[in-house]
Amino acid sequence: MFLNTKNHQIQGSQRAQQKRWQIEYLVNPKQLLEIGFSDGSDVVQSLKRTPKSIPMHYRYDDRGSQLFEQICDVPEYYLTRTETAILQECASEIVLMTGACELVELGSGNAVKTRILLDAYQQLGSLMRYLPIDISAGILESSGLALLDDYPSLQIQGLVSTFEMGLLQLAPSSLPTRMICFIGSTLGGLNRQESDVLLTQVATALQPGEYFLLGLDLHKSKHLLEAAYNDSQGVNAQFNFNILHHLNQKFQGNFDATKFDHRVFYNESLQQMQIYLQSLQKQTIQLDSLELNIELELDELILTALARKFELNSIQQKLQSFGLRSLQIWTDPNQWYGLLLSQRQ
Numbered sequence: 619m620f621l622n623t624k625n626h627q628i629q630g631s632q633r634a635q636q637k638r639w640q641i642e643y644l645v646n647p648k649q650l651l652e653i654g655f656s657d658g659s660d661v662v663q664s665l666k667r668t669p670k671s672i673p674m675h676y677r678y679d680d681r682g683s684q685l686f687e688q689i690c691d692v693p694e695y696y697l698t699r700t701e702t703a704i705l706q707e708c709a710s711e712i713v714l715m716t717g718a719c720e721l722v723e724l725g726s727g728n729a730v731k732t733r734i735l736l737d738a739y740q741q742l743g744s745l746m747r748y749l750p751i752d753i754s755a756g757i758l759e760s761s762g763l764a765l766l767d768d769y770p771s772l773q774i775q776g777l778v779s780t781f782e783m784g785l786l787q788l789a790p791s792s793l794p795t796r797m798i799c800f801i802g803s804t805l806g807g808l809n810r811q812e813s814d815v816l817l818t819q820v821a822t823a824l825q826p827g828e829y830f831l832l833g834l835d836l837h838k839s840k841h842l843l844e845a846a847y848n849d850s851q852g853v854n855a856q857f858n859f860n861i862l863h864h865l866n867q868k869f870q871g872n873f874d875a876t877k878f879d880h881r882v883f884y885n886e887s888l889q890q891m892q893i894y895l896q897s898l899q900k901q902t903i904q905l906d907s908l909e910l911n912i913e914l915e916l917d918e919l920i921l922t923a924l925a926r927k928f929e930l931n932s933i934q935q936k937l938q939s940f941g942l943r944s945l946q947i948w949t950d951p952n953q954w955y956g957l958l959l960s961q962r963q
């Protein structure tokens with residue numbers, strides 16, 4: 619059941635265009651209290667645990683989404699450039715292989731890379747409907763409206779939601795073929811258990827014969843990885859500090875970002891980047907609306923994000939274990955990044 623539906627008024631456009639654009643808000647604070655998400659219970663649990671952490675989705679308020687866009691442009695952050703180049707090479711092939719009529723995108727963000735696929739579908743394919751799902755309402759609204767202008771025959775149904783709730787909400791498509799797309803290596807931000815839950819949901823949302831396109835950052839040298847998450851302009855650091863502003867605003871908190879440092883570490887045995895905020899002093903933090911007091915020691919670390927890195931063989935096997943058979947893999951000349959197309963069996 620949708621909790622709230624809003625059809626946007628698009629100034630100066632025709633009624634036909636309004637019909638092509640719909641956005642649904644699953645993240646309605648009152649209802650979310652009932653289902654236990656974003657009422658802050660996840661923050662309370664993760665900050666009371668040892669070691670402390672903050673759930674990764676708090677990185678993405680509107681300011682966080684803007685900062686993520688800036689990260690994509692810093693020289694050290696090779697991920698976006700590399701995935702873009704791969705998509706430019708293989709988009710036509712993907713369109714011809716899948717013939718998808720409906721594209722569901724998890725964590726669509728600004729949808730800039732999605733445009734490469736949409737252009738190829740517009741030229742060669744039969745895509746009729748695009749369903750972006752993202753927790754960040756602002757970026758979903760702005761990117762959806764921009765796409766509406768640029769793809770005149772596309773219906774767009776945005777869903778402001780978590781991945782899990784969005785996938786649960788997804789009805790079987792009335793159109794012949796669906797492809798779910800999850801690019802930007804966003805899967806790497808989920809821990810192993812969350813990732814398994816998500817892959818189960820993806821497999822359930824697809825009919826046999828339908829497609830899953832997954833973009834992943836691959837395991838590589840510690841030096842390159844740590845530089846990508848700790849750029850010299852400090853944009854990654856601002857993105858990390860913004861979590862504290864977001865929590866302050868959402869839960870009437872008193873985090874002071876100047877009392878923290880941005881720390882990153884590539885854990886080679888677990889093949890994951892670990893991103894932390896380190897307390898520069900002993901301090902007490904209050905989050906009033908959660909009635910939460912947290913004591914932080916000097917140098918204590920709060921884990922704010924994981925970015926897991928992958929090996930192509932093991933991710934193929936993983937997908938296969940969820941009934942997603944690998945059809946094709948595209949990568950770059952350095953083998954830094956992989957794009958995997960699989961098919962629901």
Ligand SMILES: C[S@@+](CC[C@H](N)C(=O)[O-])C[C@H]1O[C@@H](n2cnc3c(N)ncnc32)[C@H](O)[C@@H]1O
Nearest residue numbers: 675678725726727752753754779780781801802
């Ligand atoms: C790494 S960015 C990738 C954006 C875009 N796909 C790209 O490749 O540039 C992750 C996106 O997923 C969204 N996101 C993060 N966690 C989410 C969650 N739990 N549920 C829904 N969206 C989420 C963020 O708002 C953000 O737009």
